[in-house]
Amino acid sequence: MKLNRGGSGEHGHHHHHEALKFSNFFFMPERPRDYLVLFTRVSVLTCLIFSVSLVLRITFLSSSSASDYSSSYGLRFSAVPQKALALPPTRSLGPINISHVQFCIAGAAETWLDRSRYTSLWWRNTTRGFVWLDKPVKLPKNNSDNRFSIPVRVSDSGWTRFRFSSSRAAVRIARTIWDSYQLNLPDVRWFVMGDDDTIFFTDNLVKVLAKYDHEQMWYIGGNSESVEQDVMHAYDMAFGGGGFAISRPLAARLANAMDGCLQRYFYFYGSDQRIAACVSEIGVPFTEERGFHQLDIRGDPFGFLAAHPLTPLVSLHHLVFLDSIFPNKNPIESLQTLTKPYNLDPHRILQQVNCHDRKRQWSISISWGYSIQIYSYFLSAKELEKPLQTFKTWRSLRNGPFTFNTRPLKPDPCQRPVTYFMDGAEDVRDSGTKTWYSVGDKNYGYCGKREHSRVTRVKRILVTSMKMAPEYWNKAPRRQCCEVMDGGGRRKEKAMLIRIRKCRSSETI
Template identity: 35%
Template sequence: MSLQTYQLMVKQRFSQLLPGGPSRAMAVSGLLLLLFYVFSFNYWSSQDHSDLHLPFAHKWRAWSSGGTNTDPPTNLSHIVFGIVGSLKTWKGRKAYLESWWRPNISRGYLFLDGRPDNESLCPYTCPQILINEDIRKWKIYPLLKYPVSVRVAWSIVEAFRQGDNDVRWYVIADDDTVLFMDNIVQVLSKYDHTKYYYLGASSESILSNVYMSFEMGFGGAGFALSYPLVVAMAKKLDGCIKRYPNMWSDHLIYICILDLGVAISRQKGFHQIDLHDNIAGFLSSHPQSPILSLHHINVVDPIFPSMNRSESISHLMKPAGVDQSRLLQQTICYQREKNWSISVSWGYSVHIYETAVPRYVLQMPIETFRPWIKNAKWPMFMFNTRPAKNDPCETPHWFFFESIESENKDVFVTTYTRAEKRRLSPCSLGRNHSADRINRVQVFSPVKTRLEAGRAECCDVVSLSDNTTTVRIRPCMEAEEIAIV
């Protein structure tokens, strides 16, 4: 029914019912129409229109499709990486960035505070190098307590101002951070990029979170910002810096995002690595979530024996280049005849214990590392740990990743070799079945990625030779009993 027809019907009906004739009816009908418009407007405005803050292209896409996001799945081309470094340290960190960057495929920028010399440039193996805006020209500069922190935060705006097309996410990290791009794509594809999202993770050390914030994404580990959120930050960040001139970079970014009404969406896998010494215990019991980043790799010990830091990272990227979804994911199985427990951290390490150790124990990292802040008191970490001991029943035989190859079109073989002799007597609880003679572990895993398998993975110990243990990873059966029996 048209609006004109409706008005005519109202006039006729009220001219019949009300005294005063057509003029009285017209006045009443006008009043009713006014009330109709008021109530209709109030109803419409009371609905959730969270997409109104989006760029016009996003709003049109949502409305024209009936409110359903019909975008194709997020892929690497939809992400811009903003890597922040310093001229003083860049030359020693270049190898870390080169280990994961994909020239002519990934998009992003390396922000430095000055132009590096030709020797430290990497025109083909790194992101485009941009020099940060000189914030010393800002009027507020004398009031800034941490100018370097403001430069880091402002890099987000400078990355946005490059004007890249078809961007859904900005991922920000430091130049001493290794990123795992396939896993990042997989994680970001789960979120609606047309809404405000701030994805990040806390520090591993409790005191780091106490000094900064438990609700903050640590920037060294890296965090991801959806495109609409970065649009809003580009408009508001300068005003936020003026409100909080005394804040450190990660905390400043967190507070500015919070002022926009956006809280963090916690995402496991971003690793600040606020730890010292040997992090092999941490990496060998990685949480059951895709690894997204490793920060502070220039501070901790090399993650592989007999290699330096850059060699270690390049070595880790070999299995990462084959299947990042399975990298560092822990799979546990038991050899009943020997009473052994075997823990596989795919692409990194294998542990053999000479007794049956419960899964809940094996999933706790061995404390081979120290907290970030010296003299920290217990509790020190944001996760449960178990102490490193010399007890032959609680100390594993360590094997580290050596190589990966394809056995056939369906199976990959990763080989792990012993780091050093354990130099302990056999475990009496394990019926004295020593694993000292084992020098190599071979792990057979499906070519189909962990994501494609669509279910949890289990493993079987399929053979024991004189010096080699063979393990096969497979999808867990439905309702499979995986407890120790």
């Protein structure tokens, strides 16, 4: 009985102890100083309750005001799913190489068998990516032809639901960035877009991309050479035929936003315009690299290729619509010829070097691996750097304007250059190369002047050089120099030897 009066075992004692603790917090004061302790404890609890109430009220007001704001101004806010924005780790460390690039090549089943001749010129076993077609295509079974070993896929059929104003194919091609990203291939740092008639110089592409942090959002390429094309479409846009590169973080955002962009920008003509508009919405600017060439020109590309800007050659496009770059050869044979010196010294291909033969008062311009021009009079280095205008604009077939300066092809045959084209290349010891150039007829007309006829006697030119180290493009660019090694005696009139070398510190051209 006594136990029952005092509580029921351990549980009774526990509840009694808790009651004592709670009552002790608000004990009735018996002495004056105890009133101060009571006041302090009540104040702490009051502040705690007020703070919690304030936080809850601010949260409620914020959500209410955002809703009122969107209702008042017709805006709709939607939370972006975190899963959509989550970037898979690149899982890739160290310097970039070609295995870190995934190509997204736009093609069509109707033309792929023919256009594959261009893609096969640069696609290797180490190349990653796919050619995206609109429908399946039956390929011949020919194990000896590497054209038919290039991986081909059919675009996801989802693209057919989007409306368009002029080009339905542009919708599908723009969405290949979505197709490519969904594959989630490992160790991809860059997605490179291009057409099936675009020629990529992959060593130089890797060299250019190495300048940029692939963990950041980058949109890199080149615009059109014809001003009329840039005005019609955009200056701050990478033209798709010349190819452009998108870093993986940007590709993730693009893949997430692409369908909405296709709906909003249905009125654009090209796939590249749609992608550029979507990139702009993400807030990423266009970064221009002058080695990507859309080649929005018509006619003879000789003048343009013979005066390449001082930057690595990354791509060439539209060659199927231009005159062959080498005389007496078709476009494919011409590109095969250009590939020979490229494979020997990829970072030097098409690099322009200018010099003068002071004894004979000649001006010489070399586009390494491609062509040589010799003028029977002096031209300044600034003039030689300007492309000789042997071409017209892409759309209107006019003489310009272009996005670079040109110099006219003089009507007087005596003021036109004698032209030579590369017809041989080989390695030499100590990391050097030799390239041969033979006189090529450009139908520039006959000049009977003695000075000009002395040039035409030269039928063959040998050019020697050391291979250009990849580090060359990591430094401030400086054009190299060249010098004529023979004195032009009678026995050497039909041949010339030229050496390309680094310019001396105080040397000028």
